[in-house]
Amino acid sequence: MKHSTKNLVAATLIAVCAAGTGWAQDTPKAGGTLVVALPGGTPRVLNPAVQSGTATGMPGSQLFASPLRYDEDWTPKPYLAKSWEVSDDGLKVTLHLQENATFHDGVPITSEDVAFSVDVIKKYHPFKSMFAPVESVDTPDEHTAVLNLTSPHPALMLAMSGQLMAIIPKHIYGDGQDPKNHPRNNQDVVGSGPFKLVEFKPGEHVILERYDGYWEEGLPYLDRIVARIINDSSARAIALQNGEIQLSTFEMEPTTINRLQSDENLTVTKEGYGGIGAIDWLAMNTTRGPLQDVRVRQAIAYAIDKNFILKALMRGTAVEAKTGIHPDSPLYNPEVEAYEVDLDKANALLDEAGFPLENGKRFELNIELPGFPGYKAQTEYIKAALSKVGIDVTVRAHPDFPTWARVMGNMEFDLSMDSVYNWGDPVIGVNRTYLSSNIGKGVWSNTQGYANARVDEILAAAATEMDAEKRKALYSEFQEIVAEEVPIYFINAVPQHSVYSNKVGNPPQGIWASSSPMDKIYLKD
Incomplete structure (x- = not known):
C-alpha cells in the first residue's frame, strides 16, 4: 500500500473551498502573532518523545514533526514522511522522508533520526504499546526508514502522528x-517542526517563531505563537472575549463554554478531539466487597440518571459515552446497553444479589473525590442517587492528584469518578484498562481489577488485525461484553472544546486538536 501527496497546501485550500466552509473564502496570508492559551498548565518538558499530556502536546507538536498527520475524517496524510508503504503481511512500514527537511539548527533530518527517535520513544515514553511490536528500524538511505515489526500493528499509523511520534x-x-531529563528538552530546543523555540518561562508562557527552513514552501503562515499559561478558566474566558488571546483548546468548564458560545466574535466547537478521546466514567473496583457481583454493578448503573448529569451538571456541553471507546472514533459501538435509569430494576438486582434492604440500607461504599477540579458535582450526585436504592456512600475527598492517584493505583477504593484518554487507537489508550495482565497494585491502568478471558482474547486479536471491518467487529464485541459486566459505568465524553476568534483561519480541527501542527493556521485581516 502506497500513499503520497503533492502540494498539500493548494489541495487543502481547493478541497475546503469546494466544501463551502466559511474560512475558505479568505486567502491565507503570512505573518502575525497568534496568542493562545496553553492547555494543561506548565509543561514538564517540551519534548513529546519522552512525555505525554496536552501541556507538552501543544508546544511539542509545533517544535517537533511527526511522520504523519491526520484529517478530521481519520485519514492519514503525509507530513515529515512524504509517502509510505505497508507490506502485505503488515510486518514492514517504509517511510519516505521529505528530502529538504532540516532541524532548527540546519542539520538535515535523516532516517537515522527516525530510528533514534523510535528507540527513545520505546524506552522513555509512558505509552509502551505504541511501538512495542517495532523490533528494529532499517535505514537503507538517508531518506528511507523501514520499521520492522514482530506482528502486524494497526495502531502504528496513529502512533506516528500528532504528538505521539516526535x-x-x-x-x-x-x-x-x-x-x-536532557537539558535541551526545555531550553535551546532543536526541533524538527514548523516553529522553533524562542522562550519558555514555566508558569508564564512558551514563545515560538516560524522556522524559515521548514520544508513546506510558504508555511507556516504565522510569524509567532505565544502560548500563555492561564490556569483559571474564567481568566481565559475574559482574555478570549477582550482579544488578549485568539485561541484556547481543551476548554471543559460548562459555565465557561456556554458563556463563550453567546459571543458573536468567537467560535466554540467540540470538533477535533476524537484522537484525544477523553471519557468521564465511574470506576468500580471489581475485587472488593459487593462490587465483586456483576448484579451490584449493573444496579449502580441503573440507579444513576445519566441524563441528569448531561443536562443539569454538564449543562448540555457533553455527549453521552456508552463505552470506553470515544464516540468520535470509527470503532465506537453505540448499540450497547445504555442503562437508562430504572430504580425498580436496580432494587430487584440488589435483592437478587443477596443484599436486602434493612432500615433503608443495604451496604456501604466509599467514593473517591479526585484531587483536581471538575468532579465534585458528579460525585455528590452519585452519592445521592445510590442512596435511593439503599447504598450508603461516603465521599472521601483528596487534597491533590498524587494522593488520589496513590489510592487508585493501589486499588484501595470502591468507586471513583475518573477520566481516561483513548490516544487515537484502542491499542494505545483503551486496552490498558481492561487487560487482566495490567492488574496490579501500583500499576496505573486496570485499577478496576477487571478480568475476562474473552476480553483478553479479543483485545489481543484486535491489536494485530489489519482488516478494518474484522477489527471493528472485534471491538464491537469487546464493548458489548464490558457494557454487560460494568467494571466501569461510562457517562460522557469529556466536553473538550476549542474556542477561537473569528480572525483565526484554519483553526486546529483534526483529531488531535492543538496537539497537532499549526503550520496552516493564519490570521485574517
Whole structure:
C-alpha cells in the first residue's frame, strides 16, 4: 500500500473551498502573532518523545514533526514522511522522508533520526504499546526508514502522528545524557517542526517563531505563537472575549463554554478531539466487597440518571459515552446497553444479589473525590442517587492528584469518578484498562481489577488485525461484553472544546486538536 501527496497546501485550500466552509473564502496570508492559551498548565518538558499530556502536546507538536498527520475524517496524510508503504503481511512500514527537511539548527533530518527517535520513544515514553511490536528500524538511505515489526500493528499509523511520534535530533539527544531529563528538552530546543523555540518561562508562557527552513514552501503562515499559561478558566474566558488571546483548546468548564458560545466574535466547537478521546466514567473496583457481583454493578448503573448529569451538571456541553471507546472514533459501538435509569430494576438486582434492604440500607461504599477540579458535582450526585436504592456512600475527598492517584493505583477504593484518554487507537489508550495482565497494585491502568478471558482474547486479536471491518467487529464485541459486566459505568465524553476568534483561519480541527501542527493556521485581516 502506497500513499503520497503533492502540494498539500493548494489541495487543502481547493478541497475546503469546494466544501463551502466559511474560512475558505479568505486567502491565507503570512505573518502575525497568534496568542493562545496553553492547555494543561506548565509543561514538564517540551519534548513529546519522552512525555505525554496536552501541556507538552501543544508546544511539542509545533517544535517537533511527526511522520504523519491526520484529517478530521481519520485519514492519514503525509507530513515529515512524504509517502509510505505497508507490506502485505503488515510486518514492514517504509517511510519516505521529505528530502529538504532540516532541524532548527540546519542539520538535515535523516532516517537515522527516525530510528533514534523510535528507540527513545520505546524506552522513555509512558505509552509502551505504541511501538512495542517495532523490533528494529532499517535505514537503507538517508531518506528511507523501514520499521520492522514482530506482528502486524494497526495502531502504528496513529502512533506516528500528532504528538505521539516526535522526530528528535540524534546529534543532540544521542550525546549519552538521559533523554528524559536532557537539558535541551526545555531550553535551546532543536526541533524538527514548523516553529522553533524562542522562550519558555514555566508558569508564564512558551514563545515560538516560524522556522524559515521548514520544508513546506510558504508555511507556516504565522510569524509567532505565544502560548500563555492561564490556569483559571474564567481568566481565559475574559482574555478570549477582550482579544488578549485568539485561541484556547481543551476548554471543559460548562459555565465557561456556554458563556463563550453567546459571543458573536468567537467560535466554540467540540470538533477535533476524537484522537484525544477523553471519557468521564465511574470506576468500580471489581475485587472488593459487593462490587465483586456483576448484579451490584449493573444496579449502580441503573440507579444513576445519566441524563441528569448531561443536562443539569454538564449543562448540555457533553455527549453521552456508552463505552470506553470515544464516540468520535470509527470503532465506537453505540448499540450497547445504555442503562437508562430504572430504580425498580436496580432494587430487584440488589435483592437478587443477596443484599436486602434493612432500615433503608443495604451496604456501604466509599467514593473517591479526585484531587483536581471538575468532579465534585458528579460525585455528590452519585452519592445521592445510590442512596435511593439503599447504598450508603461516603465521599472521601483528596487534597491533590498524587494522593488520589496513590489510592487508585493501589486499588484501595470502591468507586471513583475518573477520566481516561483513548490516544487515537484502542491499542494505545483503551486496552490498558481492561487487560487482566495490567492488574496490579501500583500499576496505573486496570485499577478496576477487571478480568475476562474473552476480553483478553479479543483485545489481543484486535491489536494485530489489519482488516478494518474484522477489527471493528472485534471491538464491537469487546464493548458489548464490558457494557454487560460494568467494571466501569461510562457517562460522557469529556466536553473538550476549542474556542477561537473569528480572525483565526484554519483553526486546529483534526483529531488531535492543538496537539497537532499549526503550520496552516493564519490570521485574517
